Amino acid sequence: MADMHNEPPPGMVEKRGSGLWLTHVLMIVGVLVIFFPIWLAFVASTHTQQEIAQAPMPVMPGSHLIQNYSDALFSGVNVPVATMLVNSLVMALGIALGKIAISLLSAFAIVYFRFPGRRFFFWMIFITLMLPVEVRIVPTYEVVAGFGMLNSYSGLILPLIASATATFLFRQFFLTVPDELAEAARVDGARPMRFFFDILLPMSRTNIAALFVILFIYGWNQYLWPLLITTNPEMNTIVMGLKQMFPSGDDIADWPVIMATSILAMIPPVIVVISMQKLFIRGLVDSEK
Amino acid sequence: MATVELENIKKRFGKTEVLHGVSIDIQDGEFIVIVGPSGCGKSTLLRMVAGLESISEGEIRIGEARVNEREPMDRDIAMVFQNYALYPHMSVRQNMGYGLKIAGMAKSEIKRRVDEAAKLLQLSDYLERKPRELSGGQRQRVAMGRAIVREPSVFLFDEPLSNLDAKLRVQMRVEIRELQRKLGVTALYVTHDQVEAMTMADRMIVMNGGVAEQIGTPLEVYERPVTIFAAQFIGSPSMNVIDAEVRAGQVMLGHVTLGPTDLPDRPVSLGIRPEHLHPDDNGPLTLNVTLSEPLGANTLLHGTLEGRGEAMTAALPGVHMEKQAVEQVRLSVNAEDLHLFDPKTGQRLN
Amino acid sequence: MEKRVTFKGWLLPMLLLAPQLIVSGVFFFYPAGEAVWQSLFIPDPFGLSMQYVGLGNFEYLFNDPYYRASFVTTAVFSTLVTLVSMIPALFLAVLADRLVKGAGTYRTLLIWPYAVAPAVAGVLWLFMFNTRIGVVAFYLNQMGYDWNHVLNEHEAMGLVVVASAWGRISYNFLFYFAALQAVPKSVIEAAAIDGARFWRRFFTIVLPLLSPTTFFLLVVNIVYAFFETFGVIHTITSGGPQQATTILVYKVYADGFVGQDLGSSAAQSVVLLVVVGFLTVLQFKFVEKRVHY
Numbered sequence: 001m002a003d004m005h006n007e008p009p010p011g012m013v014e015k016r017g018s019g020l021w022l023t024h025v026l027m028i029v030g031v032l033v034i035f036f037p038i039w040l041a042f043v044a045s046t047h048t049q050q051e052i053a054q055a056p057m058p059v060m061p062g063s064h065l066i067q068n069y070s071d072a073l074f075s076g077v078n079v080p081v082a083t084m085l086v087n088s089l090v091m092a093l094g095i096a097l098g099k100i101a102i103s104l105l106s107a108f109a110i111v112y113f114r115f116p117g118r119r120f121f122f123w124m125i126f127i128t129l130m131l132p133v134e135v136r137i138v139p140t141y142e143v144v145a146g147f148g149m150l151n152s153y154s155g156l157i158l159p160l161i162a163s164a165t166a167t168f169l170f171r172q173f174f175l176t177v178p179d180e181l182a183e184a185a186r187v188d189g190a191r192p193m194r195f196f197f198d199i200l201l202p203m204s205r206t207n208i209a210a211l212f213v214i215l216f217i218y219g220w221n222q223y224l225w226p227l228l229i230t231t232n233p234e235m236n237t238i239v240m241g242l243k244q245m246f247p248s249g250d251d252i253a254d255w256p257v258i259m260a261t262s263i264l265a266m267i268p269p270v271i272v273v274i275s276m277q278k279l280f281i282r283g284l285v286d287s288e289k
Numbered sequence: 290m291a292t293v294e295l296e297n298i299k300k301r302f303g304k305t306e307v308l309h310g311v312s313i314d315i316q317d318g319e320f321i322v323i324v325g326p327s328g329c330g331k332s333t334l335l336r337m338v339a340g341l342e343s344i345s346e347g348e349i350r351i352g353e354a355r356v357n358e359r360e361p362m363d364r365d366i367a368m369v370f371q372n373y374a375l376y377p378h379m380s381v382r383q384n385m386g387y388g389l390k391i392a393g394m395a396k397s398e399i400k401r402r403v404d405e406a407a408k409l410l411q412l413s414d415y416l417e418r419k420p421r422e423l424s425g426g427q428r429q430r431v432a433m434g435r436a437i438v439r440e441p442s443v444f445l446f447d448e449p450l451s452n453l454d455a456k457l458r459v460q461m462r463v464e465i466r467e468l469q470r471k472l473g474v475t476a477l478y479v480t481h482d483q484v485e486a487m488t489m490a491d492r493m494i495v496m497n498g499g500v501a502e503q504i505g506t507p508l509e510v511y512e513r514p515v516t517i518f519a520a521q522f523i524g525s526p527s528m529n530v531i532d533a534e535v536r537a538g539q540v541m542l543g544h545v546t547l548g549p550t551d552l553p554d555r556p557v558s559l560g561i562r563p564e565h566l567h568p569d570d571n572g573p574l575t576l577n578v579t580l581s582e583p584l585g586a587n588t589l590l591h592g593t594l595e596g597r598g599e600a601m602t603a604a605l606p607g608v609h610m611e612k613q614a615v616e617q618v619r620l621s622v623n624a625e626d627l628h629l630f631d632p633k634t635g636q637r638l639n
Numbered sequence: 640m641e642k643r644v645t646f647k648g649w650l651l652p653m654l655l656l657a658p659q660l661i662v663s664g665v666f667f668f669y670p671a672g673e674a675v676w677q678s679l680f681i682p683d684p685f686g687l688s689m690q691y692v693g694l695g696n697f698e699y700l701f702n703d704p705y706y707r708a709s710f711v712t713t714a715v716f717s718t719l720v721t722l723v724s725m726i727p728a729l730f731l732a733v734l735a736d737r738l739v740k741g742a743g744t745y746r747t748l749l750i751w752p753y754a755v756a757p758a759v760a761g762v763l764w765l766f767m768f769n770t771r772i773g774v775v776a777f778y779l780n781q782m783g784y785d786w787n788h789v790l791n792e793h794e795a796m797g798l799v800v801v802a803s804a805w806g807r808i809s810y811n812f813l814f815y816f817a818a819l820q821a822v823p824k825s826v827i828e829a830a831a832i833d834g835a836r837f838w839r840r841f842f843t844i845v846l847p848l849l850s851p852t853t854f855f856l857l858v859v860n861i862v863y864a865f866f867e868t869f870g871v872i873h874t875i876t877s878g879g880p881q882q883a884t885t886i887l888v889y890k891v892y893a894d895g896f897v898g899q900d901l902g903s904s905a906a907q908s909v910v911l912l913v914v915v916g917f918l919t920v921l922q923f924k925f926v927e928k929r930v931h932y
Contacts, residue, residue, distance in 0.1 A: 023737050027734045030749075037752075040774060056774050105659070136674050136912075138895040138901060143673075162665075163663075164663075184370060186362070205378075217753075224873075242758060242759060243874045273753065
């Protein structure tokens with residue numbers, strides 16, 4: 001991919017004067033518009049229910065930040081948000097790490113070995129690229145229910161690691177690793193697993209990290225699947241639990257707590273994305289192309 | 290330290306045979322260069338010795354033991370790769386010691402060997418660096434170091450200098466040769482560069498199309514090439530080869546007599562090295578010069594033969610000034626410098 | 640592309656493949672096969688037995704006006720999401736590309752929404768447009784526009800489109816920005832020397848150079864709109880009003896889990912499967928050109 005951190009070379013066309021200011025102004029307006037929903041959610045999470053219900057609600061933060069967040073975290077609506085956060089974390093980590101682990105192994109097998117059925121297995125894995133869990137929810141639900149995995153972490157995680165995106169990605173990467181490295185390792189006396197752990201794995205560090213960011217967010221942001229298989233509020237993830245906090249019927253929603261929960265739901269993935277921005281962009285571009 | 294014997298080595302990929310039976314007995318401590326154009330099978334042959342390619346037919350013996358079925362690590366060889374194949378995430382020290390670590394050698398012994406090799410290769414100051422922090426020549430040395438620390442019986446080099454610039458190549462050529470002499474390790478060295486072959490080899494294998502065209506010392510190959518291919522591949526500029534014939538014990542180019550031979554009357558391919566053409570006002574050959582390239586020590590004259598039209602190149606000593614636009618130069622050649630080949634098979638006749 | 644060097648043996652690679660194959664088999668191939676199988680049957684009213692109906696479920700499905708309407712809804716929805724997410728992204732990327740300094744800061748800020756789950760985005764937008772307390776709804780009312788996405792189908796569609804497209808702007812921005820940065824500056828400079836002004840340069844040179852990225856993003860965004868927007872729909876409209884925002888994926892869920900109509904839901908899954916297959920082929924036609932493998 002193109003390195004996005006490249007500063008354009010000096011002497012580029014049209015980069016000065018009023019045009020530049022206009023660009024900055026437009027850019028700032030754009031960022032403000034894009035950012036507005038998040039800002040509003042944050043503001044709402046710092047006010048009382050009355051202050052928000054009184055239209056129009058304020059646009060600057062209020063004084064109830066700590067109270068709203070502690071209400072959300074430790075009491076919540078159906079279940080403390082802290083519990084949902086833990087569930088989300090387990091699910092996101094489980095999906096990210098699980099998928100990376102099984103994909104590394106299978107990509108290694110497919111790229112570095114010749115064995116009967118190799119092509120067949122490759123295509124079998126490849127086909128799973130095509131089907132998002134949304135398309136096969138009913139039968140998948142039945143399988144998971146049949147295993148008694150409803151309301152369990154394994155039920156949340158396993159069906160979502162059954163896709164080949166990561167395998168395909170690692171395969172692509174392994175193919176770019178020079179053949180001579182494997183040969184040198186063979187001459188050095190490394191057996192396959194030794195080569196895998198000593199050479200291939202350390203060389204894949206960046207790819208693994210980039211993929212981790214993408215998969216963590218993918219896992220964290222799951223909605224439909226947890227909605228189906230976690231009937232017990234104790235097992236809700238934060239993203240799906242958020243919707244469960246809305247009252248049924250005409251009751252008035254507890255907006256400050258809901259908005260505090262929204263903010264809490266986005267903090268972990270935002271931290272991951274921002275702090276690992278370079279890796280994230282790389283992972284994004286790699287995994288999609 | 291060991292002898293290496295290749296006995297009628299063949300290699301097939303599927304149904305295509307790419308090596309048609311190569312044999313050579315390599316003496317202990319000998320430096321063998323396998324030279325040929327790309328696709329001639331030279332790298333495949335080396336990789337078969339390394340154990341990186343299976344052997345379809347024939348036998349390879351290292352130190353008199355058959356190694357066909359052995360893994361690379363069990364063959365007592367070390368290999369230097371074209372792209373160095375350094376592990377990018379390991380320091381120079383780790384790179385050099387990796388094979389020893391796998392072999393389960395004691396840490397202190399690994400350290401001793403790596404330090405010693407690093408000293409030999411002037412790498413002592415770079416041991417903690419990563420490969421990407423090194424220059425091309427330094428990486429090349431690390432690759433060498435990795436081979437040395439194993440203290441193998443045979444070094445295998447797969448075009449190790451082809452990624453270096455011209456000046457460094459000359460320097461490393463000398464270093465590799467000196468090192469190999471000092472250590473006394475048998476070496477097989479693959480290259481497509483005939484200069485490397487000439488300067489480094491004790492003996493060379495000239496390969497073409499999966500066949501060893503000639504095996505011999507550099508001077509043997511230069512002075513008495515046994516095929517047209519070997520004749521043209523070794524030596525720069527390459528040997529002139531033109532159609533001629535033998536009539537009544539004379540090598541004849543049309544009506545021009547070039548020298549005596551004991552061959553019966555027949556058509557031949559005549560080879561003359563450019564440097565064996567001498568300026569001679571009474572010489573039998575007249576070159577219509579179309580281009581001259583002064584190289585300093587000598588001058589290359591490219592042109593066609595007067596009255597015949599074949600292209601020919603002559604290398605004349607010293608500076609040869611062009612006196613007019615189309616210059617004619619008369620040339621002669623000594624009878625012993627005439628190489629005669631069978632036009633159909635390309636085999637040497639005289 | 641194949642590796643020249645390989646390790647020998649078949650047991651080790653099979654062991655290495657086993658985890659992936661087991662997980663895929665149990666949670667992917669078996670359910671997918673089951674979906675195809677179930678689509679050929681109708682359960683009796685008591686759910687005790689299944690009756691084979693061949694393509695009956697499909698026939699029924701395509702004669703169902705609601706299902707056909709859902710197709711149209713999905714088409715409209717995904718087209719709008721794609722446009723609403725790509726055009727602002729391109730515009731912002733062009734702006735950012737013009738900046739020598741500060742582009743990184745803007746990018747960091749613009750990435751945020753990507754990390755926000757579609758379901759959370761749904762809640763944020765619902766909050767702004769809530770008929771009772773929503774800020775935007777309030778000001779629209781002040782301006783004399785009576786906003787009510789709970790009753791008005793077009794407003795409901797508009798809201799789910801914007802909420803779905805919002806996070807996607809970040810994504811598209813990143814790709815367009817990367818593509819713009821990769822445009823050789825010499826090409827731009829040559830055009831400038833030829834006397835082309837900025838917008839002319841943009842439309843005649845830059846945009847054509849971006850077309851691979853644009854095509855790629857089109858496909859990816861359509862896939863997104865088809866399959867990953869469930870959370871937005873579910874939180875904001877639950878498919879309403881009058882199924883005006885019931886896209887195909889939502890209908891699979893509604894019929895299968897809420898309506899318990901397994902045969903129809905399975906048939907719908909199979910239809911979606913075909914749609915995904917088609918989109919994937921499209922995507923890989925594109926991938927092939929970009930990545931050699």
